[in-house]
Structures are given as structure tokens and as C-alpha cells.
Amino acid sequence: MKRLSSLRVRLVGIVFLAVAPALVLLLCTGLSSIGFIVGLLALAAAWVGGELFILRQIKALREAIKSLASGKLNTRSGLATEPTELGELARNFNLLAENLEQQTVDRERNEKSLLSRAHQQTVVAALGQFAIVASDLTSLLNQIVLLISQTLEIEFCSILELRPESNTFLLRAGGGWKEGYVNVTTEDTGHASQSGFTLISGEPVVVRNLSSETRFYAHQHLLDHGVVSGVTVAIQGHSKPFGVLGVHTSYERVFDEDEVHFLLSVANLLGMAIERQRTEPEIQKLAAFAKHNPNPVLEFSSEGMLTFHNKAAEKISKLLGQEHPETILPPNVAGIVQTCLATGQARLQLETRPANRVLSWSFYPIMPSQVVHCYVEDITDRLTLEEQFRQAQKMESVGQLAAGVAHDFNNILTIIQGHSGLLMSRANLAPAMITSIQAISFASERATSLTRQLLMFSRKEVIQPKQLDLKSVVDNMSKMLQRLLGETIAFKCTSSPNLPTVLGDTGMMEQILMNLAVNARDAMTKGGTLSVSTGPISVSLDYVKVHPDARTGLFVCLQVQDTGCGMDAPTMKRIFEPFFTTKEAGKGTGLGLATVYGIVKQHSGWIEVNSHLGKGTTFKIFFPATQKVVETPAATTVVTDGELRGGYETILVVEDEPVLRDLAQLILQDCGYKVIEASSGVEALTIWQQHQGNIDLLLTDMIMPDGLSGKDLAKSLLLHKPQLKVIFSSGYSVDDIGIEPNLKEGPRFLQKPYSRTTLAKAVRESLDS
Secondary structure (H helix, E strand, O other): OOOOOOHHHHHHHHHHHHHHHHHHHHHHHOOOOHHHHHHHHHHHHHHHHHHHHHHHHHHHHHHHHHHHHOOOOOOOOOOOOOOOHHHHHHHHHHHHHHHHHHHHHHHHHHHHHHHHHHHHHHHHHHHHHHHHHOOOHHHHHHHHHHHHHHHHOOOEEEEEEEEOOOOEEEEEEEEOOOOOOOOOOEEEOOOOEHHHHHHHHOOOEEEOOHHHOOOOEOOHHHHHOOOOEEEEEEEOOOOOOOEEEEEEEOOOOOOOHHHHHHHHHHHHHHHHHHHHHHHHHHHHHHHHHHHOOOOOEEEEOOOOOEEEEOHHHHHHHHHOOOOOHHHHOOOOHHHHHHHHHHHOOOEEEEEEOOOOOOEEEEEEEEOOOOEEEEEEEEOHHHHHHHHHHHHHHHHHHHHHHHHHHHHHHHHHHHHHHHHHHHHHOOOOOOHHHHHHHHHHHHHHHHHHHHHHHHHHHOOOOOOOOEEEOHHHHHHHHHHHHHHHHOOOEEEEEEEOOOOOEEEEOHHHHHHHHHHHHHHHHHHOOOOEEEEEEEEEEEEOHHHHHHOOOOOOEEEEEEEEEEOOOOOOHHHHOOOOOOOOOOOOOOOOOOOHHHHHHHHHHHOOOEEEEEEOOOOOEEEEEEEEEEOOOOOOOOOOOOOOHHHOOOOOOEEEEEOOOHHHHHHHHHHHHHOOOEEEEEOOHHHHHHHHHHOOOOOOEEEEEOOOOOOOOHHHHHHHHHHHOOOOEEEEEEOOOHHHHOOOHHHOOHHHEEEOOOOHHHHHHHHHHHHHO
16 A cells, blocks of 8 residues: 555555455356446545545645745645635644744844844944044034934934023034035924924934924924924933934834934933043043142052052152152051041041151042042141241240330330439549449440340341441451451451442441351350351242242342351251350350341341351341442531530420439439420320420320320320420330331430430430421
């Protein structure tokens, strides 16, 4: 049976086998052939039935299977309506073919979608690379428009830039638009426009048919180009939005989810690129701030490793004699860094002292990046300036105290000198009495010299400035200084030619030289050399930065240098303090250098001192230079007691100290004047009214009780009698008590302490002027 090749032959064989026994029986028995004929008919019927009802359907299924196998997935059997088993088989075949076709369609769709996504991702990546290297925003926008148009196969692409100042969008870049639209077309930012609606909503806006859109109106440039469908997405920046990205077609198109996500990705990328270009100048500025900062800037990793340092850090390392900033880091810098990151707290003003410098380190943790920024400052000069400032404040306070002490002493010395002068003017005094009075007078003059030095230190002494040639002052003092120094000390004097003049008091300049020479002599007990030199110097701004007392300009420098024992640092800090001395008790007042300090300050100069133990001391004194001619001093006439002239005028003496008031009255009455006394300014006004202004001269103290000073009293009386003569007297200086410049001239101011001769002369000269 297996060798039969067709269903038809198989059916014939089966029928033949079925009727063969009957045929044999028929031939053997000789029965009629009618039965045989019936059997042949049955065989023919079976043949025809198999052909019509089985073989044709099977042939149709075979052809369908061949067609399906050839790749025609839309092939169907055509026997789905057959009610037989073969119809059921045909229906199952059709279902199989439909499933294969659907799977193939889905696979092709997915493959196309994946390919499209891959293409879109490639485009986004390419735009990202381009955005990183592109510095021109216009080129970036044009490249984005081109790639979007090619990727999505759309006709129109637009990038609208937000212009907040005009509340409009500008078509900054685009593709497919007619000439004259790009960089010209504007659109309102309100929600009534598609772009405004997109920016306000913050979501992608998909338009299938613009003519039926009801959420917003169609802008004219879209209508001009026949736009039907489109998608718009917002371009957001970190700080503010940039605008809107849109794609459009002139036919109805359904944009799928992948295409919308692609546009969102491009918009986000564009927003980040624009934000980077916006912030890049700020980043570059911050980077330049760290790179070009004149102070060292360093960065440490979380492990405490130095990962960055600027040129200033290298510079300060070389200044300290090192090649790399790592060699000057504070001890345990890794521990400091880790502590800052662990606690989130900064470590400030950590001081180190490498190579005689003071460095201040401040560590700031940057928690997001887990690094520590460090800023270094060389505070050596600042600490020096602060120390010098504190020293100056201390000297100023001591100066004010010294001025107050000198004022009180001057009042006392005025009494001593005045009464001793009165006694000396008496006739027929015993020799012993004269000797005692002279001793009192000499002692008071010595005390007066001490108070004068205190006033010089506190810069309250009255100076008589004039144009001086400092070289001449030094030359005039050289012989005296040589005798003062003695034979064991060599004296050298050098001066620069064409030395500028200075405005100063000759006596005070001589006092400076004398005091410095005495100090130098005492420092050179075994002999040595004292060198005095003068020369011009131009002070620059760089010099001022390291010498806080200095000023820019032209100065004359007086330098006094000795080869003595020198001083240590603690001593140098106190050398200008009044009454500070390193000498044995009874061998120094401690006012020598204090006086020098006061005189120099009073002449608007400054002092620089350099000294080391065993290497001597150098004083450099700077005075402002002038270009005026040296003044020739006028001849002075010495007046003796015998030449003093008195008079008969009326003098009003106003003094709150009773003893001083009585002294002035005695001296003036002894000279023949009529004296009226007052203890205050208020009392003096009452007396003036009582005498109806019949007073020729007012002698008044400056500072008095009851709120009316001597200056105010004089102004009030001068209003009633302009020709009234006025003499002010005070233990302070004219600068300290604030007298107008015109009252400083002549004998209008009488400095305490004064003697009988000084007072009588001042009164007479004032009345005669």
C-alpha cells in the first residue's frame, strides 16, 4: 500500500480488495453478473466521490500551503465555508496564515520603530557633541533645524526665541519657510498663540488639523505656508525659558509618541546648550578668579591630596624657598580636610610660620563635590601694621597724658619763676638770699626744660617753622656734637649736594641731633663711629605699603647711625615711650627719644629704626621737602630786667588759678599798671560793664570754668572795643587750644610758664603795637 502514489489509486485498491472475494465466489458458483455490475458501479461512485469531495479540497489546501510557504502571507485556502473536516482544517489554516501575517506586520513595524529610534538617538547624540564644541549659537540652531527636518521628514521646522522685553517670540532659526520669514517673523507670547500656549503649559502640543484647532489661533506665517499638522515643545533653561521648538507639515499627519519624545530630547539638549553658553562666561570668570587670584588658592580631594593650585601658590612657595606648594602645607592637612568634609564646617585662620612669615589658611568644604577649597593669605605685613598701629595708639595716649602733666607743671612753674623774678627785682637783698633765689630760678628753668620736652613728645610745643637747609643745621652742630661725643668716638658728616629745604624749627632740629647723639654716645661705651648724613629721597607707593607711617613724595632724610651695642626687639618697641630708659637710675630721664618722636611728628615726618644687638643702630628721619628759599633769621635783641618798661594802662587779668592770678597782678602792678582781676570769663564780662570798657589790655587764660573760654571772652569784648589789646596765656600750645592764625603772631600768646621779664615784655609790646 505504501508504494501507491496517489489517494485515487489507494481508494481503487481498497475497493478492489473489498469486491475481489465476491468476484471469485461469483465465478466459482456461476451466479449472475448483475452483482458484479453493481459492484463496479459502486467502485465508480467511490471514485467520483473521492474526486469531488476530497481530492479537490485537498488540492486547494496544497496550493494555499505552497503560496504561504513562498512568502505570500495574505494567502487563504478558500474553503473556510466547508462544513466538513477539511473545511475545519481550511479554517485553521486561514487562522494560521492571518497570525503569521499579523506577526510579520508587527515585526516590521517594530523594526521600523526601533530603526527610527536608533536614528533619532544618533541625531540627539550628534547634536549633543556639536553643542559641546559649538561656540556660535546661530550655527547650533541651524544644525538642529536641518537634522530634525531630515530625521522626521517634515516640511517646516522652527525655533522661536523668547524676547521678554517685547513679550514676543522671534523666529530665530527655521527650515522650509519662505525667504524673509526667519529672523523677522514675531509671535505673541500670550496663551492665545500656539507658541505661547506651549510655553505656558510646559507640555508638548500636538496639532492634527490646524483648521479645527480651538485652543489657540493659527499664526499668520503658518497660514501663509498652508500648515495643517504640527508639534511644538518648550525649550526650557535652568534659570529662564529660551523659547519654543516646532515642526509642521502641509498635510494631515499623526505624530507618534516616539517623534514627540525625540522633539522633547532635542529641546532639552538645546536648553542645556543655551544655558551652558549663558553660564559659561560666569564659569570662566570664576575660573579666572581662582587662577589669577593674587592670593594662593588650593583644592584638596576627600583624601587630602592637593589637586589644584594657582600661580600665586607657586609664587609664595618660591618666596619661602620651596619649589612646590605641597612643601608649605600645614601639618596634618589630610586630617583637616577630612574633618571639614565630615562636619561640613570650615576651618578658618589656621596660622603657620614658615621662614619668618605668617600664613593664614582657611579651609572651606564643598559638600556636593566632596572637595575642600583652601585660601591662603600672607598676613605678615598686616600683623606688622597692626602692631605698629597699636604702638602708635599707645604713643598717642601717652602723649595726651604727657601734655596734661606738662600743663599742670607749667602752672606751678609759672608761680615759681614769677615769684623768684619778683624777688630778684628787689633791691638790697642779702647775698645769701640772692643765692637761694637763683637756685630756685635755675631749678624751675630745668623743670621748664623737662615740661618742654614732654610737650615736644606730645606735639603740643609751639614751633616757629621756617625754611631750613638741614645740611647747614648739621654743619653748625658738628663741632658741638664732636665735643659731646668725646675723643673715643669718631664723627662723620656727609650731605648730598642740592639738598631741598624743609619747613621746620631750627631749635627743634638741633634738639633732635643732640638727643640722638647723646643716645649714640651712651651706646658706644668702648668707642665707635657716629655717622650723620642728609639726602633727598623719593618715596614710592611700594615703599609706603611696607612702611605705614610713610607717604609718597619727595622727602629729606636725616640718618644717624652708630656702631654701638644695638637693641633687641622688645626694647625697640618702647624706645619712644616717655620716661623709658635702659640706663641706670639717675643717669637718664627717658625723654630723649620721646622728644625726638614728638618733634618729628610735629614736623609731619616719621622715624624708621633699624637695630640689632652688637651691630649698632640706625635712625632714619624723614621730613617733607619744599622748594622754597632758606630764610635768613632776623637779629634778636635781648632785653634785661633793667630795660623793662612799665606803664599806667589798665589791664584786666582773667585767671581761674588764684595763685597765678595774684602773681600776674603783683608783676604788672610792680611795673606800674593798674590791674583788675577776674576768676572766670563770666565775672570778666561783669567787670567790663562796671568799668564801661575803660580797659586797655586783656590778659586771659584760655581754658576756664563756667563755659566761657578765654577765646570767647576776647571775641565778646572786641565787639565792644575793637582796639582792645589781647594776650592769651596757657600751659597748652596754640595749636592744642585752637587759636586762629592771626592771633598767633606777635606777643598775642604767652606760653606758660613765664617769668616776670617775659610777662612784662609781652604786655608792653602788645600795648605799643
